[in-house]
Amino acid sequence: MKRAVRNYLVFLQRCGRIAFVGDWRYYVWMGALTVLCLVGLNAYAKQLVHGLITTGMSDQVSWGVYIANFTFLVGVAAAAVMMVIPVYIYNNEDLHDLVIFGELLAVAAILMCLAFVTVDLGRPDRFWHLIPGLGQLNFPASMLSWDVIVLNGYLLLNVHICGYLLYCRYQGRKPAKWFYIPFVFVAIVWAVSIHTVTAFLYVGLGGRPFWNSSIVGPRFLASAFTAGPALIILALQVVRRVTATTPAHTISSTRHAPVPGPSSSRSATLDDLEKLAQHLPEFRPVPMEIRQKLLASTTVLSVPAGATLLRQGELDAHAFFVLEGEIVVKREESGRLRITRTIRPGGQFGEVSALNNTPRMATAIAEEPALVLRVPVGDLRRLMQQHELGQVIHNRMSERLMITDRALLTLRSIVQVSMLINVFLLVNEVFKEFYSGDLHVASSRYLYLGLHGYHSLVPWIWTAVAFNLVAMFLLVLPVSRSLKWLNLTCVLSITGIWIEKGMGLVIPGFIPTPLGQIVEYRPSLNETLVCVGIWSFGLLAYTVFLRMAVPILQGRLSRANEGQSLGATAARSAGAGAVH
Amino acid sequence: MNRRSFLRTSAVLASGLAALAASLSPLRDLGDYTTLDRFVQKYYKELTPEEMDKVLKRIAADVERDYGIRPHVRDLKPMDGVQFVYALNLTRCIGCRKCVHACVNENNQSRTPEIQYIRVLRMPNGSLDIDKADHNYAPESVPEKGHFYMPVQCQQCKNPPCVKVCPVHATWQETDGITVIDYDWCIGCRYCEAACPYWARRFNFTKPQIPRERLNPEMAYLGNRPRRQGVMEKCHFCIQRTRAGRYPACVEVCPAGARKFGNVLDPNSEVSYILRTKRVFIQLKEELGTSPRFFYYFDV
Numbered sequence: 001m002k003r004a005v006r007n008y009l010v011f012l013q014r015c016g017r018i019a020f021v022g023d024w025r026y027y028v029w030m031g032a033l034t035v036l037c038l039v040g041l042n043a044y045a046k047q048l049v050h051g052l053i054t055t056g057m058s059d060q061v062s063w064g065v066y067i068a069n070f071t072f073l074v075g076v077a078a079a080a081v082m083m084v085i086p087v088y089i090y091n092n093e094d095l096h097d098l099v100i101f102g103e104l105l106a107v108a109a110i111l112m113c114l115a116f117v118t119v120d121l122g123r124p125d126r127f128w129h130l131i132p133g134l135g136q137l138n139f140p141a142s143m144l145s146w147d148v149i150v151l152n153g154y155l156l157l158n159v160h161i162c163g164y165l166l167y168c169r170y171q172g173r174k175p176a177k178w179f180y181i182p183f184v185f186v187a188i189v190w191a192v193s194i195h196t197v198t199a200f201l202y203v204g205l206g207g208r209p210f211w212n213s214s215i216v217g218p219r220f221l222a223s224a225f226t227a228g229p230a231l232i233i234l235a236l237q238v239v240r241r242v243t244a245t246t247p248a249h250t251i252s253s254t255r256h257a258p259v260p261g262p263s264s265s266r267s268a269t270l271d272d273l274e275k276l277a278q279h280l281p282e283f284r285p286v287p288m289e290i291r292q293k294l295l296a297s298t299t300v301l302s303v304p305a306g307a308t309l310l311r312q313g314e315l316d317a318h319a320f321f322v323l324e325g326e327i328v329v330k331r332e333e334s335g336r337l338r339i340t341r342t343i344r345p346g347g348q349f350g351e352v353s354a355l356n357n358t359p360r361m362a363t364a365i366a367e368e369p370a371l372v373l374r375v376p377v378g379d380l381r382r383l384m385q386q387h388e389l390g391q392v393i394h395n396r397m398s399e400r401l402m403i404t405d406r407a408l409l410t411l412r413s414i415v416q417v418s419m420l421i422n423v424f425l426l427v428n429e430v431f432k433e434f435y436s437g438d439l440h441v442a443s444s445r446y447l448y449l450g451l452h453g454y455h456s457l458v459p460w461i462w463t464a465v466a467f468n469l470v471a472m473f474l475l476v477l478p479v480s481r482s483l484k485w486l487n488l489t490c491v492l493s494i495t496g497i498w499i500e501k502g503m504g505l506v507i508p509g510f511i512p513t514p515l516g517q518i519v520e521y522r523p524s525l526n527e528t529l530v531c532v533g534i535w536s537f538g539l540l541a542y543t544v545f546l547r548m549a550v551p552i553l554q555g556r557l558s559r560a561n562e563g564q565s566l567g568a569t570a571a572r573s574a575g576a577g578a579v580h
Numbered sequence: 581m582n583r584r585s586f587l588r589t590s591a592v593l594a595s596g597l598a599a600l601a602a603s604l605s606p607l608r609d610l611g612d613y614t615t616l617d618r619f620v621q622k623y624y625k626e627l628t629p630e631e632m633d634k635v636l637k638r639i640a641a642d643v644e645r646d647y648g649i650r651p652h653v654r655d656l657k658p659m660d661g662v663q664f665v666y667a668l669n670l671t672r673c674i675g676c677r678k679c680v681h682a683c684v685n686e687n688n689q690s691r692t693p694e695i696q697y698i699r700v701l702r703m704p705n706g707s708l709d710i711d712k713a714d715h716n717y718a719p720e721s722v723p724e725k726g727h728f729y730m731p732v733q734c735q736q737c738k739n740p741p742c743v744k745v746c747p748v749h750a751t752w753q754e755t756d757g758i759t760v761i762d763y764d765w766c767i768g769c770r771y772c773e774a775a776c777p778y779w780a781r782r783f784n785f786t787k788p789q790i791p792r793e794r795l796n797p798e799m800a801y802l803g804n805r806p807r808r809q810g811v812m813e814k815c816h817f818c819i820q821r822t823r824a825g826r827y828p829a830c831v832e833v834c835p836a837g838a839r840k841f842g843n844v845l846d847p848n849s850e851v852s853y854i855l856r857t858k859r860v861f862i863q864l865k866e867e868l869g870t871s872p873r874f875f876y877y878f879d880v
Contacts, residue, residue, distance in 0.1 A: 035599075042603035049609045051786035051809045052768075053693065059782055062773045122768015122783065122810025125614050129623075129748040129767055136623050136749040136765070144747035144771050206868045207741060207777025442711060514865075515699060515732060515779045516710040 010562065011170055015548040018557060022547065025242070033540040040533005043526045044119055052122060055527040060519035061510040063120070065531055068502030070116040071198060072227070073538075074151070075220060075501065077109035078195040079228020081158065081187050083411070098407055100553065101239065102232055103162045104545040106191075110155045112538035119530055143201045150194045157187045162549075170552050171559045195220050202509065210443035210509045213432075219425045220501070225418035227497040229411045230490035236408065237487070239546060240338060268298040268373060275323050276373060279346025282388040290386070294379055301372045309364040309372060310350050316360065317377045319351035325370025331362040342367070342555040348393060351380060405483070412486055416475040419493060423472050426465075426500075446518070447508040454511075456520045461504050467496030613809075623749070624762040624801070632801075635764075639805055643797075646806070647790070651797040653805055656823035658756035664817055664873065665757070665844040667854045668731065670862075671879040672838035675700055675722040675729030679830035679839065683733075686818060686829035687804040688796055690788030697782065697815040698733045698830060708862065733830075734759065734780040734815035735864060735872030742772035742781065751812070757873050758817050760802040768810040777865050778872075781814045817841070844873075 022030070047054045057064045083102040118124055129135035130148055139145040161183050168175040199220040202211035273291050277283040300323070303309065310316060312332055320327075327343040340362060343349050353360045354377040366372075375383070384390035433444040445451050450458050471492040474480045480489050512518045523531075551557035617638060627635065636653045643651045680698045689695040701713035705726050713730070723729070740759050743751050750766040753759045773781040787809040799805040800820035807813050818828035822841070826832075831839040842849035854877065855861070862876040 034596075038599055038603040041600075042606065045604050045606040048613075049606050051784070053786035057785070059773065059779075059785075062770045062783060117769075120769065122770070122812075123766065125619060126748075126765070126767045129750070129765060138747050138749050142745050142747045142771070144745065144769060148747065201771075204745070205741065205775050206870075207775060207865070439709070439711060510774070512711065513779045514710075514777045515701060515715070516713045517715045517779075 007171070007559075008167070011167055011559075014557060014562070015552075018551060019544045019547050026547075030540065030543065033536045033543070036536035037533050037540060040530050040536060043529035043533060046526055047119070047530065048124070054524060056522045056524045057527075058519055058521070060513050060517060061507060061521035063506055063510070064521055065502065065523045065527060066116050066120040068506040069531060069534070070113050070120070071220075071506060072498050072501050073109045073113045073116065074194055074198045075224030075497075076228045076231055077106045077113065077154065078191040078221075079224045080106040080109065080232060081191040082225065083229065083232065083414075084184055085188060098232070098236060098411075100162055100165060100549055101236060101546070103158045103187075104549060105232060105235060105542060107155065107158045107162065108538050108542035108545065110151060110158070111541055112534055113151060114155070115534045115537060116531075119534070143197060143204050146197045147194075147201060150190065150197050154187070154190050154194050157183055157190060161187060162545075166549055166552050170557065192221070195224055202505070207514050208509050209440035211505075213429070215425055215429055215432075216505075219422065219429065222418050222422035222425055223497045223501055226415055226422050227494050229414045229418075230493045233408055233411050233415070233490050234487060234494075235542075236411075237483070239550065264302045265299050265374075266302075268295055268300045270295070272300050272323060272373060276321055276346065279323070279344075280321070280389075280392070282386075282392045285388060286383065286386050290382065293382070294375070297376045297379055299374045301374055303366045303370050303372065305366055305368050305370075307366045309366065310360050312360050312363045314360045315353075315357075316350070317354050317357065319354045319375050319377060319380045320349050320364070321373040321375065322347050322349075323371040323373055325372075326367040327364050327370060327372070328367050329362045329364050337363075339554055339556075341553075344555075344560060348396060351393065354380065408483065408486070409481060412475070412480060415490070415493060416480075419468070419472045419475050422497070423468055426468070442512050442516075443508045446511050447504060451512065452518060454518050454520055456522065457503060457507060457511075460499050464496045464499035464504055467492040468500065471496060618764065621764050623765050625749075636801065639799075639801070643795075643799075643806060647792040647795050649792065649795055649797050651795075651799050651805075653799040653801065654820070655801040656803070656819060658754045658758070659823065661845055662843045663755075663757045663845050664736070664822060664841065665851050665855070666736070666817070666874045667840040667851050667861075668874070668876050669838040669840070669879060670728055670730060670876050672836045673700075673729045673731060674836050674838075675702060675717070675724075675727075676835065678833050678835060679731060682829040682833035683815070685794065686796055686821070688790055688799075688806050689782075689813075690784065690790060690807075691794070692789040693785065695782045695784070695788065695813070697780070697813075698731050699779070700729055700731045702727050703730055730876065731830075732778055732780070732864065733874075734817075735778050735870065735874040736815075736817065738871040738873060739869060741775040741777065741868075741870060745771045745775040747771065754802075756823070758819060758822075759814075760816055760819065761812055761814065762802070763805070763807050763811045763813065766811040768812065770812065772812060777868050777870060781812055783812055784809050 043054075055064055055066075080102040084099050087099050118127070121127070130137055130145075132139070137145045137148065139149065161180055164180050165175055196217050199217040202208070203214065203216050204212075206212055270291060273283070273286075273294065277286075301309070303325075309320060309327065310318075312330075322343050322345050324345055327347075327349060328339050329341050329343065329349055330337045331340045332338075343364075349364050350360065352358075357377075380393075384393055430444070430448070433441050442451060446454065447457050447461050449455070471489045474485060474489040474492070479485045507521050511520065548557075621635065622631065632655050636655060640651055640653050643649065643653070677698075677700050680696050680700060683689070683697050684691070684695075687697065689697070699715060701710070701715060702717040702724070703709075703714075704712055705728060708730075717724075717727075736757055736759055738753075738757070740753060743753055743759060747769060748765060748767055751759060751761045751772055768783070770783055773783060784807050788807055790806065795806075796804060798820055800823070803816055803819035818826075818830075822828055828839075828841055831841045840850050840854055842851040844851055844855065846852060855875065858877045860877065863872045864874070864876070
């Protein structure tokens with residue numbers, strides 16, 4: 001028990017320390033975010049002293065950009081977790097590794113949500129009145145009390161799932177299914193609930209006809225499923241880009257230069273197999289009879305540092321097990337090479353393409369002088385029939401950190417469908433409001449056309465509509481299968497939805513007031529700075545999460561290398577230098 | 581750790597802390613934002629009579645310190661067998677806004693920025709459509725031809741949406757029908773303000789300013805005691821007067837006799853008589869099901 005706690009503390013300490021290590025890009029990025037956070041904190045300190053009068057809000061428009069951003073980010077948090085559905089329910093392997101990135105994004109988004117509601121409070125010092133048992137939480141009558149519960153619950157759920165999976169990966173053991181799968185399923189339902197509850201916050205107000213419409217809930221979900229995965233598509237590419245070591249073309253140009261290959265090869269002996277068994281306990285039960293058969297076809301390669309064992313794109317029917325030394329696997333995606341994992345003695349590589357008879361998905365290079373066992377695919381299949389060994393090999397195959405273009409395109413199809421539904425629901429809403437033309441149309445009229453000479457939201461909403469429509473057309477066209485266009489589409493969708501859901505939903509609900517008065521709202525400078533501060537804080541948190549998670553997923557930060565200094569770990573994971 | 585990296589780490593740490601301190605420097609002016617006593621103060625309904633006594637004394641001391649006037653602060657409870665309703669005669673109202681100012685004076689509302697519980701709407705004859713209301717009418721003299729006036733304040737709903745949405749029970753309906761706010765419990769989320777269909781709630785966006793010579797020293801805990809920055813307030817039927825047997829300030833001041841107030845459970849009260857004899861009442865936004873205790877009527 002004591003040891004488990006100690007191990008865990010070491011894990012936390014190493015995670016904490018790696019957050020402060022990186023290359024110059026990392027420091028510039030983190031430094032800039034820290035400065036913006038402090039600027040935001042300063043603006044908030046002023047707000048705390050002088051009150052919410054420092055914002056653009058008034059008794060007429062009593063919620064502003066704080067609540068608008070809150071609403072948008074709840075959607076992001078919800079959508080980020082919904083990505084786990086294809087993985088756990090449909091066993092979509094493409095998205096498997098991305099689940100953690102999605103959940104970490106959810107955690108960062110919820111932290112921002114909590115910050116945004118806190119800065120919106122007139123008396124943040126009285127937050128304890130919300131704590132059940134201590135204060136007077138008005139549950140279940142107030143939708144806001146529901147929001148308090150579901151948001152905090154969601155935060156805990158995701159912190160648990162991510163934290164547990166990463167810790168297991170760090171320790172190199174298999175996560176116990178009962179300890180996280182039930183939470184994953186709860187989190188899926190919970191994700192729908194956080195956004196529905198947030199929609200009900202508005203829908204439940206009979207005195208605000210603009211919000212008091214049953215379509216707001218579905219619209220929230222549709223727009224969240226568009227903006228959330230779109231944000232993840234962009235974030236993943238940034239991760240992919242900054243974890244790349246070198247532009248691929250520099251490698252390609254040296255491709256035909258003499259690269260050191262295996263310096264010597266010989267047939268495997270029983271001693272070699274025994275060595276493998278030492279590092280891979282599941283190999284031990286393999287009977288002598290099968291081991292003998294293996295010897296006939298298996299070779300042992302002894303390679304110097306820097307030697308390439310297999311190359312992305314080539315066809316070859318061998319799998320490899322490391323006996324000594326360390327091998328790194330690098331992948332080329334969109335013109336850059338990126339370390340996807342590090343293999344130590346007992347580990348395997350090259351088995352996926354060998355088993356599927358597909359071209360090599362990555363290049364494997366010896367990081368230090370190494371000894372490697374090369375196994376023909378037929379023998380590998382026979383080995384995998386050994387129950388324990390087969391399972392271990394299989395599990396490792398599904399634990400790869402691969403941000404493939406295919407994964408991004410899977411996300412694209414989620415964005416595609418959601419955007420179509422989103423626009424469809426918007427059309428429904430606009431039709432109902434304007435065609436019937438009753439008195440309740442005032443807010444919509446103010447939003448889309450302007451009312452009695454007031455029209456400060458009109459340019460915003462039409463920008464949003466234009467962005468959404470362009471994004472929708474791009475999404476249904478095959479052109480968005482190219483990453484360049486897909487990224488443009490994502491930026492358009494995110495911006496469009498951010499406006500539509502923020503300024504376009506929260507503000508017009510207040511205009512005109514229930515007594516027919518029109519008072520416009522414009523965020524103040526101080527209010528804007530607070531928002532900038534919170535967004536920077538969220539990005540900072542997400543960067544730190546990724547900074548910890550990526551090396552763990554790559555196998556560069558693990559229990560196995562606990563003795564090594566962090567500097568060495570960080571330097572060697574050069575690619576993982578600046579994750580953001 | 582060697583000397584160089586130690587120096588570097590401490591330099592980074594020191595500049596970071598300095599930047600943090602600088603960014604938090606506005607907090608030096610936080611002043612009287614809260615005190616330990618106020619921070620840990622219990623919810624109104626959970627205060628024992630002794631605790632309430634202490635709280636009232638503290639409020640009195642705070643007011644005396646801030647305004648130099650010793651106030652008389654009480655915690656007035658609702659009376660048995662009393663349910664207040666309000667009736668407003670739209671035929672008589674002349675739109676003079678005397679009620680607005682009497683209310684501000686009585687209830688210690690902030691003068692800068694201005695907070696007013698009553699909003700008088702100028703309506704064109706023939707329509708009750710609130711979208712046609714003029715909030716800012718300013719003629720030489722009232723009343724004006726072709727218009728009538730409709731003052732709106734908290735409607736003291738029987739089914740109040742503001743109470744339902746409050747996440748911390750800081751606002752509730754008392755047995756005499758008045759919806760009150762515990763100013764010391766409100767967290768300032770303004771959800772009630774968004775929920776109110778009558779735009780009756782007002783928020784203290786900054787520290788309220790009241791000239792000391794205008795302070796009304798006759799105060800109630802749930803009524804007109806000075807509020808703090810960041811909390812909600814609204815019309816409470818002048819709880820400090822009505823629970824002590826007096827009329828609300830707006831009723832008293834109305835020069836046209838348009839405002840009527842009383843106990844609807846007393847068949848001899850003026851409001852009971854009006855509700856019995858007038859044929860048509862208007863409950864604003866009746867379709868929302870809020871069931872206001874505020875009735876508009878016409879002389880016919």
